[in-house]
Amino acid sequence: MTTSAGTDWAAWQESWDRQQEWYMPDREERLGIMLDMVEALVGTAPRVLDLACGTGSITARLLRRLPGATSTGVDLDPALLAIAHGTFEGDDRVSFVTADLTDPDWPARLPYDSYDAVLTATALHWLHTEPLAALYGQVAELVRDGGVFMNADHMIDESTPRINAAERAQRHARMEQAKREGALDWSEWWQLAAQDPVLAEPTARRFQIYGEHADGDTPSARWHARTLLARGFAEARTVWASPSDALVLAVK
16 A cells, blocks of 8 residues: 655645646735635634635635634545645644535534635536525535635626636636646646556546536626525625636634
């Protein structure tokens, strides 16, 4: 059995970040705003749930920004969780839970009954609107009164088709240029993971669980805010946006 001893987890984190930035050059900007609002609304030592955490990208930035924070990461992807576990091994501020967010009982696996902040980025777009609305109801029960939920993701406003088409064409042209300069896309990154002695087995399990990546409905930011209000939050609105993506913040 191949062990993770000696694996360069920082290099895998960096590789994941670069692959994600190929799709989202403004990724750090949106995550920075997310942490600004965490600090503004719940302070400098929050208990955070990193929802659909992947490799722990949000958690890493949270702890650099707010060293007094604690984080619970929850995900189902065994390969990304392997990178997360390797990265944060020995840090008692961080724990990880393996759970399927479409399982109604997933909150029972968490170590805490409530959180100051629940944060997620570029992860829930694979859910269709009905299960996403149900998930928002569960999240509302996990956020303490005065706490926050934030989702930064691909959110499409179908009322502006010409704007959408122009933005998409420009974004794809820039992505193709970056690809010619050596950027890895999603499938190429996973091909590398499948060849790694430590990540090969969890990567195989990951594709057994998920199959090939597929998006859900990617509704508009207005839909997200409206649904969060209907599911138990007191305030909700967009606090950051690009032509294709948005960060929606809700306060309990």
